[in-house]
Amino acid sequence: MSIYKLVLSVTYGVFLGFILQMTPVGNVYAENFFNIKNGQLERPTGYREWIYVGTPVTPHDMNSGKASFPEFHNVYIDPKSWAHWKKTGNFREGAILIKELVSVGSKSATSGKGYFMGNYQGLESTIKSKKHFPKEPGNWAYYSFSTKDHKTLNKTAAMLPTASCNTACHQAGAADDWVFTQYYPVLRAGKAAGEKGVGGKQTKLAN
Amino acid sequence: MSIYKLVLSVTYGVFLGFILQMTPVGNVYAENFFNIKNGQLERPTGYREWIYVGTPVTPHDMNSGKASFPEFHNVYIDPKSWAHWKKTGNFREGAILIKELVSVGSKSATSGKGYFMGNYQGLESTIKSKKHFPKEPGNWAYYSFSTKDHKTLNKTAAMLPTASCNTACHQAGAADDWVFTQYYPVLRAGKAAGEKGVGGKQTKLAN
Numbered sequence: 001m002s003i004y005k006l007v008l009s010v011t012y013g014v015f016l017g018f019i020l021q022m023t024p025v026g027n028v029y030a031e032n033f034f035n036i037k038n039g040q041l042e043r044p045t046g047y048r049e050w051i052y053v054g055t056p057v058t059p060h061d062m063n064s065g066k067a068s069f070p071e072f073h074n075v076y077i078d079p080k081s082w083a084h085w086k087k088t089g090n091f092r093e094g095a096i097l098i099k100e101l102v103s104v105g106s107k108s109a110t111s112g113k114g115y116f117m118g119n120y121q122g123l124e125s126t127i128k129s130k131k132h133f134p135k136e137p138g139n140w141a142y143y144s145f146s147t148k149d150h151k152t153l154n155k156t157a158a159m160l161p162t163a164s165c166n167t168a169c170h171q172a173g174a175a176d177d178w179v180f181t182q183y184y185p186v187l188r189a190g191k192a193a194g195e196k197g198v199g200g201k202q203t204k205l206a207n
Numbered sequence: 208m209s210i211y212k213l214v215l216s217v218t219y220g221v222f223l224g225f226i227l228q229m230t231p232v233g234n235v236y237a238e239n240f241f242n243i244k245n246g247q248l249e250r251p252t253g254y255r256e257w258i259y260v261g262t263p264v265t266p267h268d269m270n271s272g273k274a275s276f277p278e279f280h281n282v283y284i285d286p287k288s289w290a291h292w293k294k295t296g297n298f299r300e301g302a303i304l305i306k307e308l309v310s311v312g313s314k315s316a317t318s319g320k321g322y323f324m325g326n327y328q329g330l331e332s333t334i335k336s337k338k339h340f341p342k343e344p345g346n347w348a349y350y351s352f353s354t355k356d357h358k359t360l361n362k363t364a365a366m367l368p369t370a371s372c373n374t375a376c377h378q379a380g381a382a383d384d385w386v387f388t389q390y391y392p393v394l395r396a397g398k399a400a401g402e403k404g405v406g407g408k409q410t411k412l413a414n
Contacts, residue, residue, distance in 0.1 A: 049289075049406075111280075112270045114265035203359050
């Protein structure tokens with residue numbers, strides 16, 4: 001073996017070692033953050049480490065005990081789609097948003113009266129994909145992993161009927177590409193804003 | 208130069224190249240997420256890409272128009288401290304939490320009646336550091352960058368008096384090491400839970 005071949009061989013080995021070390025450990029470096037198998041969306045994981053976009057709260061006590069989404073809805077977007085949003089202001093092919101439902105745990109604390117988060121009680125999701133949903137309005141599909149008693153989550157979910165979420169709610173009321181950005185300040189501040197929208201960069205507070 | 212020296216030299220070069228490539232780009236790999244200069248905390252940045260832990264809402268209309276923290280409080284922890292929390296269940300030296308204040312923008316949407324986020328209007332922070340705050344209870348110090356009109360943010364902040372936040376509120380009411388984890392489901396689910404607490408990993412919903 002010549003010196004050069006030996007050097008190349010060792011160099012290649014070191015490169016390979018590093019590349020293996022850099023292989024996706026969590027979700028952060030993956031291109032896609034979901035898996036659809038036989039028409040069923042597998043329950044996504046790791047979303048509490050994605051980018052948080054906002055929390056509406058529709059408490060049971062403000063909705064005659066029957067809130068559609070009880071009660072806090074913590075909404076997240078996958079990091080790759082967030083990077084795309086910051087750059088372009090659009091939702092990319094394959095964007096996934098998560099809505100994690102949390103109960104109201106308390107209505108009073110040292111900080112005042114209000115609504116304070118209790119326990120997890122449900123999980124919903126929406127995905128934009130022309131490849132997967134060519135006929136859905138805006139190419140968005142909606143899923144729910146919540147069970148009726150709100151104590152467990154299903155492992156997989158079938159797409160909800162188009163009329164139940166897409167045309168009935170999101171198409172009519174959502175501000176930007178079927179997404180309720182009007183309630184998600186992180187998305188509004190980050191839209192095509194680059195690094196300006198990541199928090200703390202601007203003295204003037206505006207969305 | 209011997210073959211072995213040459214090989215070692217090239218290998219070292221390749222290693223160095225990779226290490227330089229892996230040098231902190233954003234905040235994610237930094238050890239510290241804040242800077243205190245002459246006793247003033249510089250306004251932290253990039254926290255909307257940190258780990259979200261929960262959102263209490265103390266609306267003006269539930270607090271006689273004078274909410275202490277108007278109105279939604281989006282709370283984040285820096286990623287390094289989140290990793291430490293997942294592993295050990297404790298807040299590390301240098302942990303920083305951000306509380307970003309958001310107005311109530313609406314009280315009704317297609318999802319029901321409730322509270323929906325409007326615009327950014329303030330920024331608060333707390334840091335745990337024995338090095339910086341050896342005499343503060345729990346080594347926690349509190350800061351506010353909010354201005355009186357809630358329309359801009361200050362660039363720096365002095366530590367708030369110990370009695371104003373620490374002993375008056377957090378020492379008395381917070382569940383875990385001066386932090387109100389009782390209202391932060393992400394921290395409860397993630398406490399020393401490793402990868403189980405990142406969302407979607409468990410079928411049974413519990414904190």
